[in-house]
Amino acid sequence: MSKIESLTLEDVMGERFSRYSRSIIQERALPDIRDGLKPVQRRILYAMNKDGNTYDKAFRKSAKSVGNVMGNFHPHGDSSIYEALVRMSQDWKVREPLIQMHGNNGSMDGDPPAAMRYTEARLSKISGEMLRDIDKDTVDWVLNFDDTEYEPTVLPSRFPNLLVNGSTGISAGYATDIPPHNLGEVIDAILYLQKHPDATLDDLMQFVKGPDFPTGAIVQGIDGIKKAYATGHGKIIVRSKTAIEPLKGNKSQIVITEIPYEVNKAQLVKRIDEIRLNKRVDGIAEVRDQSDRNGLSIVVELKRDVDSTGILNYLFKNTDLQVSYNFNMVAIDNMRPERLSLKRILVAYLKFQQEVIEKRTRFNLKKAKDRQHIVDGLIKALSILDQVIKTIRASKNRKDARDNLVKTYDFSEKQADAIVALQLYRLTNTDVTQLEKESKQLAQQIAGFEKILDNPKELNRVLARELRELAKTYRNPRRTEIQSQVQDIKISTDVLVPDEDVVVMVSHDGYIKRSSIRSYKASVTESGLKDDDYPIFMKQLNARDHLLMFTSKGNLIYRPVYEIADVKWKDTGEHISQTIGLDGDEEIIGTFAFGSLKEPGYFLIATDEGHIKQTAFSDLTPGRTYKKHAYTYEKLKDEGARVVSVKYLTEADQAKQILLISKHGLALRYTIPEVSVNGARTTGVKSMALRADDQVVNLQLVDDDSQLAIVTQRGAFKKLAVKEIPVTSRARKGVMILRELKNHPHRVVDFALINDEHQPLEIVTDRKRTHDILPAEFSLGGRYSNGSFVIDVDSEGVPTQIREKPAEITIN
Incomplete structure (x- = not known):
């Protein structure tokens, strides 16, 4: 009578899965520490040797060897056996091939090998060393899967195959990545260890310098190698071997002769060509794979007068020209998967x-x-x-x-x-x-x-x-060069960004875009903005320039021009709040473009609550998080306070004076040196003495010959000569420039410099209506006049701003 047991699903699954895991770990995926072979590889070598299919005999059809292995020793699919057989023959995958093949055995481009009915194979000469003495009771034997004959549990492996050819595999809960090494170096280390059993890792690394990949290339990071050899786990950088060769006409080319281990050459060439086509880097003219029977050769031809080193660094960082290799030296030791140090592998082999x-x-x-x-x-x-x-x-x-x-x-x-x-x-x-x-x-x-x-x-x-x-x-020479330090890759903006002119626009409502000169010329009359929006900055710039945008609440937004959304001129562009959160009532009040981030000048910053400061350009250099966060350039004391003006001062501007006008019509003029230089997150010093209900409306840089255009909340326009306002000193009350009325007095909303009397100025109202003013049509007023009414506030709205009317861009 059969006995029925009551077991929980947890117990059954745990027991069954542990058996399954043990099976695939020991019988499929991980190599043995002694011969460095997985079972399928061991069975292939043993079966071919047993059949006399050795290096000194004629080649035989691969299908015959595969069928023999499958029928006698390895009851799995023929494709997995053939795949293992082919890999052992690929001299770009293994350092010392164990199989010799006639016919197509694949390529570095990832091409599959020909079917096994077409190819021929035999053991290589060094495979004979793996099997030497196998007929002298040197290893243990077990019955095969159908108990018809015996197979070895391990090969004598007269050379240290685990390190020489390395291994890679994934199993249940374990993975292994052991890189190939140089046979001569490993044997030298074993001979040293034999005489010095207490040898340290440093002693052994005098002989085993590091991995020796069949594809050569350069390994960087001696610390990573040392850690890997000490713990079985570590990371190194593998870099292609490259050279920059000059060509005629100030051109050059990058020649790649060795690539990192297990990198697909065709995919690498395709990726470099995609970078060329997508213009991710400016300067690549052509990419060619010139590899032939004489060796690997990839040529990246560059355009005239480009930064070839910079382009190469970009390719190192963004393609598989440089990869990281992670050691994970796991193998079966005494029937158990273990992560192994270099010494433990050598001791076990010895x-x-x-x-x-x-x-x-x-x-x-x-x-x-x-x-x-x-x-x-x-x-x-x-x-x-x-x-x-x-x-x-x-x-x-x-x-x-x-x-x-x-x-x-x-x-x-x-x-x-x-x-x-x-x-x-x-x-x-x-x-x-x-x-x-x-x-x-x-x-x-x-x-x-x-x-x-x-x-x-x-x-x-x-x-x-x-x-x-x-x-x-x-013994054969080392192919991989070892470099002790990992080289930092620095990519200059000049490499990443094409040297081309573009048109950049920033709108009042916070939209920003760049367009090609061609697109601008084709759609110059269509700005892409909403009807009630208007440009506050519009200029022809280079894609390598830098844009600084100052907001009314003391926030600085930085954008390299090449990172601004590249759209057609008739498109709206992106809103700045898509990446940086701004308050609903926050406006961009100043936009500046620079050719570099190392300018010598200063920014002059004034707030409506009566503070002013100079801040060095170098103090406002953007940080790493500029894409997501704005940078504070002015610390506002009161919640409702606002920055009213930001000016960039060059050395030539130092001779000018600062002019401030308050809402109540008080004007104060003094020299720039009176304003101290402060850092970014500061408020500054007092700009003018304000009454409790007064505030600064704007700041301009002036000289004795300057003329001002002033607009009041009642729609009056006044033209005033700056010489009417005396030069005094900072933090004073100032002089009146309006006549005070008892009923409905005039209040200044904004003022601007008149640079050209025949150039129209534009008054903007709170209804986003605009009204053009031609200064030449107005005579100069005295300090105590209120100007002429030019806007009907009931129909057009209350004036909020006066500025130069945006002109079409002159394309250079």
Whole structure:
């Protein structure tokens, strides 16, 4: 009667999954620490060796080898077996290929290999070292999946394959990434470790400098290598080997001759070409893959007079010309997956090879002793040859002859079998001599084998000699260059941004855009703005210029011109609040464009609450978070306070004076040096003495010949000569420039400089209506006049601003 058990799903799933995980970890995905092979790779090499499909024989169809492996040892799909076989033959994937192939075995471009019915394969010469001594009981054997024959659990691996060819794989809960290394270096380290068991990592790294990828390239970061070798986990930078070559006509080209390990060359070339097509970098003329049978060669041809180093740095940062490689040295050690240090891998391999030598020596010793026993029997038989022949002739059959020899002359059964099987031509005096010579040689061999087994030093001497011979045969120069420091990649804006002129516009409502000169010329009459919006900044700039936008609430917004939305001139553009949050009543009051972020000048900043300061350009240089956050350029004391003016002062402006006018019609003029220089997050000093209900409406830079255009809330316009306002000093009350009325007095809303009497000025009202004024049509007023009424406030709205009328841009 069957027994039904009641188990929880958790227990069943946990137990089943752990069995499944153990299976794929040990039987599929992770390499063994001793031979560095996964089961499928081991079975391929063993099966091909068993069939005599070795480097010194003719090639055979890959399909035959795959079928043999699948039928006898690896009961999985033929595609996975063929894939493993092909990988072991790809000299850009493994440092020392274990398989030689005829036919298409894939490429660095990611091309698949030809079907296995078309390709031919055989073991490479170095594969013979993996399998050498396998027939001498050096490794353990287990039955295959259908118990029809035995297969090895590990190969003798007479060279340290785990490090030399590396390994990569993913299993349940584990992954491994062991890079390839140089065979000569690894063997040198093993020989050193053999003599110095207490060797430190630094000692071993005198020999193993770092990974040695089959594709060469440059490894940067000795600290990453050291950490990886110490812990089994670390990160290095792998960089392509490149050279910048000059061409005729001030042109140059970047020639790439080695690329990082496991980078798809075709995808790399495609990515570089996409950067060229999308104009992510200005200066790439053409990308060509010139690789042939002589080696890899990718040529990036550059335009005239470009920063070739800068473009190369951009390609390093934005393509697989430079990648990071993460060590994760996991392998099966004593049936368990372990993360391994360099020393532990070398110690495990050394111990395994000592076991292989010991087992091989025991096998050879037993074989020599068995043969010596037979030879001794033959010598004895030949010394009493007549009696032996007489005994054999008197016997009934072979078995009876053997039994009679054992009984009569005290031979062992094995000796008797050898005597009975002896051929008549051997019964000569010469053969006795040969047997005695062989016996002497066997005695020497047995003594040598016993010496190896009895003396660990002798065993290590044999192992060292074999490793040195192997290194001498297969050593080859290092391909990967090791550089101790990771080089910082600095990309200048000149590389990223094309050197082209564009038209940039900032609107009153906060819309910002850039357009090509061509687009501007095609749609010059269509600004793309809403009917009640208007430009406050419009200029032809270079894409490499920098834009600083100052708001009325003390916030500074920075944008490189090339980062401004590139749209058609007739489109609206992007709103600044899409990336930076501004208050609903916050306005941009000053916009400035600069060719660099290292200007020597100062910004003059004035607030309506009566504060003023100078701030150095260098103090307003944007930080890393400029895309998401505005920068404070003025600390406002009161919540309702606003910045009314921002001016950029050059050295030439220092001779001018500051003119401030308050709402109540008080004007104060003084020199620029009276204003101290303060940092960004400061309020500044007192600009003028204001009454409790008064405030500063604007600031202008003037001289004695300047003329002012003043507008009041009642719609009056007044033209005033600056010389009417005396030069005094900062923080004073100022002089009246309006006549005070008892009923409905005039209040100044704004004032502007008249640079050209025949250039119209524009008055803007609170209804977003505009009214043009031609200053030449008005005569100069005295200090105590209120000007002429020009706007009907009832129909057009209350004036809020007076400014120069935006003109069409003159395209250079």
